[in-house]
Amino acid sequence: MNQRTTLTHLDWLEAEAIHIMREVAGQCSNPVLLFSGGKDSLCLLRLAEKAFRPGKFPFPLMHIDTGHNYIEVVNFRDQRAAELGERLIVRSVEDSMKRGTVVLKHEGESRNKHQSVTLLEAIEEFGFDACIGGARRDEEKARAKERIFSFRDEFGQWDPKNQRPELWSLYNARSHKGENIRAFPISNWTEMDVWQYIEREGLELPSIYFAHTRPIVMRQGAIVPVNVPLVSGEVANPSRPGEEIIDLQVRFRTVGDISCTAPVESDADNVSKIVLETATTTITERGATRLDDQTSDASMEQRKKEGYF
Amino acid sequence: MTTPQIEDHGLLRFLTCGSVDDGKSTLIGRLLFDTKTILADTLSAITRTSEKRGMGAVDLSLLTDGLQAEREQGITIDVAYRYFSTGTRKYIIADAPGHEQYTRNMVTAASTANLAIILIDARKGVLTQTRRHSKLAALVGIPHLIVAINKMDLADYSQETYERIKGEYLEFAAKVGIEDVRFIPLSALNGDMIVDRGDNLNWYEGPTLLEMLEVAPAAHTEHTEKFRFPVQYVCRPQDSANPDLHDYRGFMGRIEAGTIKVGDAVTVLPNGLTSTVKAIQIGGVDIPEAITEQSITILLADEIDTSRGDMIVKSSEVPAAVKQIEATVCWMAEAPMDRNRTYLIRHTTRDSKAKLAAIDHRLDVNTLEKVPAEKLAMNDIAQVTFKLAQPLFADPYLENRGTGAFIIIDESSNNTVGAGMIL
Numbered sequence: 001m002n003q004r005t006t007l008t009h010l011d012w013l014e015a016e017a018i019h020i021m022r023e024v025a026g027q028c029s030n031p032v033l034l035f036s037g038g039k040d041s042l043c044l045l046r047l048a049e050k051a052f053r054p055g056k057f058p059f060p061l062m063h064i065d066t067g068h069n070y071i072e073v074v075n076f077r078d079q080r081a082a083e084l085g086e087r088l089i090v091r092s093v094e095d096s097m098k099r100g101t102v103v104l105k106h107e108g109e110s111r112n113k114h115q116s117v118t119l120l121e122a123i124e125e126f127g128f129d130a131c132i133g134g135a136r137r138d139e140e141k142a143r144a145k146e147r148i149f150s151f152r153d154e155f156g157q158w159d160p161k162n163q164r165p166e167l168w169s170l171y172n173a174r175s176h177k178g179e180n181i182r183a184f185p186i187s188n189w190t191e192m193d194v195w196q197y198i199e200r201e202g203l204e205l206p207s208i209y210f211a212h213t214r215p216i217v218m219r220q221g222a223i224v225p226v227n228v229p230l231v232s233g234e235v236a237n238p239s240r241p242g243e244e245i246i247d248l249q250v251r252f253r254t255v256g257d258i259s260c261t262a263p264v265e266s267d268a269d270n271v272s273k274i275v276l277e278t279a280t281t282t283i284t285e286r287g288a289t290r291l292d293d294q295t296s297d298a299s300m301e302q303r304k305k306e307g308y309f
Numbered sequence: 310m311t312t313p314q315i316e317d318h319g320l321l322r323f324l325t326c327g328s329v330d331d332g333k334s335t336l337i338g339r340l341l342f343d344t345k346t347i348l349a350d351t352l353s354a355i356t357r358t359s360e361k362r363g364m365g366a367v368d369l370s371l372l373t374d375g376l377q378a379e380r381e382q383g384i385t386i387d388v389a390y391r392y393f394s395t396g397t398r399k400y401i402i403a404d405a406p407g408h409e410q411y412t413r414n415m416v417t418a419a420s421t422a423n424l425a426i427i428l429i430d431a432r433k434g435v436l437t438q439t440r441r442h443s444k445l446a447a448l449v450g451i452p453h454l455i456v457a458i459n460k461m462d463l464a465d466y467s468q469e470t471y472e473r474i475k476g477e478y479l480e481f482a483a484k485v486g487i488e489d490v491r492f493i494p495l496s497a498l499n500g501d502m503i504v505d506r507g508d509n510l511n512w513y514e515g516p517t518l519l520e521m522l523e524v525a526p527a528a529h530t531e532h533t534e535k536f537r538f539p540v541q542y543v544c545r546p547q548d549s550a551n552p553d554l555h556d557y558r559g560f561m562g563r564i565e566a567g568t569i570k571v572g573d574a575v576t577v578l579p580n581g582l583t584s585t586v587k588a589i590q591i592g593g594v595d596i597p598e599a600i601t602e603q604s605i606t607i608l609l610a611d612e613i614d615t616s617r618g619d620m621i622v623k624s625s626e627v628p629a630a631v632k633q634i635e636a637t638v639c640w641m642a643e644a645p646m647d648r649n650r651t652y653l654i655r656h657t658t659r660d661s662k663a664k665l666a667a668i669d670h671r672l673d674v675n676t677l678e679k680v681p682a683e684k685l686a687m688n689d690i691a692q693v694t695f696k697l698a699q700p701l702f703a704d705p706y707l708e709n710r711g712t713g714a715f716i717i718i719d720e721s722s723n724n725t726v727g728a729g730m731i732l
Contacts, residue, residue: 006527007602008317009399018591018604019563022541026617026658050592051561051604054554055546137390144389163387164725165413165641167420168714169563170655174723188401190392 010197017044017185018051019169020148024130024183025051025058027173031130031183034119035061035088037069037077038255039205040134040186043194045084046201047185059132060087064118066111067094068236068258071229076206091122110259120156123180130173130181138190148187149173152180191253195278199271211251211269217243222262223250230258318398319527324405324418324451326442327428332459335368336428336497337391337404340519343504346393388418398523412674412688415442416639416728419449420714423528426455426518431464431494435477440485441674447487448637448672448690450707450730453525454490457518462496466509485677493518528710534601535626535704536567536575537712539657540619544606559590559606560615565657565711566704567623569607570598574624577613578702583624584611618659620702628712630700633666635732637706639690642719642726646685652726654695656715661699663717668693685727692732706730 403418501507706713717727
């Protein structure tokens with residue numbers, strides 16, 4: 001018999017996230033869950049199962065694909081959506097480029113920040129009034145103050161100085177036509193919580209989260225994966241002349257656009273080893289692995305104001 | 310539920326009250342730093358900034374500087390959330406700014422906290438601000454207060470100073486009815502009595518700040534509560550391929566208070582129909598019972614038409630349905646409350662239109678006196694009476710936060726403009 005009167009921290013976080021998802025479903029008429037195949041959004045899918053099974057999810061899944069994602073992650077994304085029997089919408093930054101709404105400064109420019117444009121186009125196309133995302137407050141300074149239900153205006157902009165007060169667990173998801181709510185069920189989770197939850201729930205992950213050997217070069221102190229095969233058959237991140245290519249055992253702590261996610265050196269080949277490594281690491285998740293946040297001290301805040309997730 | 314491998318004391322949410330001058334940001338920085346939450350790259354970034362600003366040592370308060378606008382102005386303008394873990398307990402700190410818009414921000418931060426740390430500068434003692442923060446914490450129903458007398462390093466680590474301030478505070482606390490208070494002398498700057506004891510406060514024999522936090526009771530463990538289950542969403546997978554699910558009708562929600570088990574007699578509000586709990590599930594999997602704060606699905610033995618906004622309660626503990634409420638309200642919008650307008654009140658998962666019937670009085674948060682008021686402006690706290698279009702199933706806030714709290718929404722802008730606590 002269970003005599004507990006309080007929840008463990010994972011049970012508490014899970015219950016909060018389920019509550020948030022059900023508030024989105026209860027308050028919004030046409031929500032969508034943003035699903036990339038990455039670890040945070042895989043947690044969201046498990047939480048959605050706990051929130052809505054035996055029913056179907058009251059929202060489709062959507063991925064904004066930059067065209068520069070790791071094959072392993074893209075395949076895993078499709079496989080997971082099919083296993084769950086849920087609808088997956090994919091909209092691509094490359095289509096926005098063809099339409100001329102995304103213009104790269106140069107061919108090699110990271111497409112990561114341009115996802116905002118494609119996301120807003122997709123929101124308009126489907127008339128979504130809410131997007132559920134896997135962002136966490138511990139990821140980055142600008143996120144520490146973002147609400148769990150975060151309001152975006154018609155241009156998808158976040159105004160950090162004019163956020164709605166958010167008290168207790170009473171969430172206000174009201175919006176006018178054209179405006180949008182971003183809801184973050186795992187706001188209060190840390191990277192460690194995510195890994196502990198993956199371990200507890202036995203969640204499967206794309207293989208590149210685990211230690212594997214791949215060709216890399218060192219650029220300005222960062223490990224940069226090179227000659228990465230793409231779904232399209234092309235190759236991303238070609239090595240530059242004069243660079244020494246090394247085969248290194250690495251894993252990814254975060255998975256995003258190839259141009260801006262770097263792996264860390266690791267021999268953690270299962271989830272418990274990763275939990276241990278996360279507990280003893282000395283570098284933050286984004287500091288170690290995101291090449292885009294280091295541009296300036298406030299770069300995430302800038303992107304969010306412009307409609308980034 | 311998980312069986313924890315190590316002892317798991319769950320999660321504690323607390324808030325820190327005080328201004329930058331009291332060393333609040335330094336205290337939070339110190340907690341994060343000494344619990345090894347700060348990683349090397351973040352530390353090197355703040356080390357660089359400290360050097361750029363011409364400071365001798367690393368300024369830990371920089372850890373809690375969030376947004377660009379604040380970094381430019383050097384002040385904190387919004388509530389920020391920080392996380393750390395000790396291995397046995399996870400902590401969420403609500404960092405409420407001390408200066409601008411303090412009331413609104415503090416009420417927001419306090420709404421989810423179960424403990425508040427009130428910071429006092431040992432050189433200054435109990436100030437108006439200390440009294441204000443304490444009163445607000447009590448008003449928002451925070452059951453536990455820790456008064457941290459900080460900057461002991463600037464007061465010669467004097468036990469006499471500490472005892473004098475403690476005495477001053479206790480005198481004030483008795484007057485306003487604050488009961489559960491603990492005291493601790495600190496130097497956030499040097500790290501004395503935060504995580505480590507340090508060498509400077511050997512006369513103090515009590516627990517360190519972290520030791521106090523580790524044993525502080527989490528919410529909902531302190532008294533038995535009446536079962537309250539607001540329905541968020543109804544699951545009816547009629548068109549499922551599985552014929553067993555054709556009659557499935559699951560009421561989904563989070564238990565705001567109390568516990569429930571299979572076989573309990575329940576009443577569904579507002580229709581008042583009764584039934585028994587046939588099953589409790591998480592994600593379609595049966596569990597025998599559930600406790601406060603769990604998100605579950607309830608299946609009833611009888612077919613009862615129920616939708617979002619309804620509430621399931623135990624038949625022996627039915628709350629009153631009220632169409633008029635008296636409440637303490639904190640106004641949060643730039644535009645003052647308009648007595649002639651209709652607002653929307655959101656209470657649990659239920660909405661009702663509401664009109665202000667009376668402003669009974671306003672609380673002057675500096676003098677703590679009740680004063681007459683004609684209008685409510687931003688950061689005002691007042692006792693008011695609302696008339697409601699729909700009945701609410703409410704409990705007094707101090708008995709149950711989940712069913713005693715509401716927010717006020719302006720239907721034209723859709724903004725949240727106020728927060729209320731039912732008396």
